[in-house]
Amino acid sequence: MRFGDLQLKACKYGWMVFTGPYIGKCFELYGEYSEAEVDAMRLFLSEGSYAIDVGANIGDLTVPMARMVGDTGRVIAIESHAEIHNVLCANLALNHLLNTKPMNVFVGSRSDVSTTSTAWAKNAYVSEIWEPRIMPLDALDLPRCDFIKIDVDGKERDVLVSGSALIDRYRPVLYFENDQPEHSPDLLAHALALDYDLYWHIAPIFRPDNYANNPVNHWAPKNISSIMTLGIPSERNTQMSGLPRIRSKDESWLDHYPKQA
Secondary structure (H helix, E strand, O other): OEEOOEEEEEEOOEEEEEOHHHHHHHHHHHOOOOHHHHHHHHOOOOOOOEEEEEOOOOOOOHHHHHHHHOOOOEEEEEOOOHHHHHHHHHHHHHOOOOOEEEEOEEEOOOOOOOOOEOOOEHHHOOOOOOOOEEEOHHHOOOOOOOEEEEOOOOOHHHHHHHOHHHHHHHOOEEEEEOOOOOOHHHHHHHHHHOOEEEEEEEEEOOOOOOOOOOOOOOOOOOOOEEEEEEEEEHHHOOOOOOOOEEOOOOOOHHHOOHHHO
16 A cells, blocks of 8 residues: 555554665565564563664664563654654554654764764755754663664764763663774774673575565665674673674674675
């Protein structure tokens, strides 16, 4: 079913309104998006967990997160672009996800932080019409925090800086995108300094055994993946078998996955 440039479809975790060449196309063809990321989050989220999704987009990963934490858990879903935030709210409403609070704010450590994206141009993060307020993660009044997912196209470090007190208090698992080589050293250095064990996680957005049973990769021969870093507090002494450990800020995911280039 279509509504202008938006489609509506029953997908793996519920009804979804969507558009776009990657997230939207995944829902259109496969009824799911980046299930590899969902599987990673499922290792750390369960009934009663509290999670923050920074860069929630249309709720593609927010909705499964909300399903994982259940009625007693909570998800804060933050999307800075007003029009995309509207679609996020629609997907939460369609699925009656009362455990999730959507917020149209830009997460930053300073009030004068730039909302311009060098990779995706001026209006990648914010609407041409509606400017979001800038808010640090530390401004969230949460009784606990178990997991923070961040996907903000190069501004991940500043999001972490903005939540320094929250991270120090609750020691949540961190799961953030890290696909821009020019930002990676500073981002990894900051996360390592927080006393976290870091791992590379390359998450393909397509998998052959998907919800729609559609084995055809729309982007073949490319294998489109999200380049993620998983951070686990070192005091947990958790070993993630199968994932390359990050020992230095100067490491690249290509050191371990050269065929993904």
